Amino acid sequence: MSIVGEKRPPFKSFRMKKIVYLLLLSLVMLSCETESNSEVEMITPEEMHEIAKMENVQLVDIRTPKEFRAGYVEGFQNIDYFSNTFQRDLQQLDKTKPVIVVCRSGRRSAKCSKKMVKAGFVKIYDLEGGLTKWKHEGFELKTLQ
Secondary structure (H helix, E strand, O other), rough: OOOOOOOOOOOHHHHHHHHHHHHHHHHHHHHHHHHOOOOEEEHEEEEHHHHHOOOOOOEOOOOOOOHHHHHHHHOOOOOOOOOOHHHHHHOOOOOOOEEEEEEOOOHHHHHHHHHHHOOOOOOEEEOOOHHHHHHHHOOOOOOOO
C-alpha cells in the first residue's frame, strides 16, 4: 500500500548506494589491517622495570630536555616531542626492535605511539600513567641538575 504523492527511491539507486557503502566499508577494513602489523601495549611501572632490562628494547623519554634533567629513568634517551626534529629523531630508532615510550602523564606518549604505529614500528610499549605513576609506585628517577 502506498500513499499518494509519496516518492520512493528507485530500486537501482538504493542498490547502488548499498554497493558503494559496502565498497567503502571494505576499504576501511583493509586500511585497518595494514596498521595492525604495529602493536601498542600499555604497561605498568612494574612491567616497564622488567621490560627495560631486556637487551634489544629501545628506551625513549619524549619529555622536554628541562623535564628530562629534572628526573629521568636511567638508560632512557631523550627525544623531545615538541622539538622541530622529533619526526627525524624517531626515524633514527630501529623500527624492528621494541620501544618503550614514556612522558610525564601518558598523554604525549599516547600521541607518540600513534605516530610510531603510522611510521611502521613493530612493537611499542607505552607506560600507563607516565613517569608520575612510575615515581608514585616507588621507582627511582635520576636527576641531571
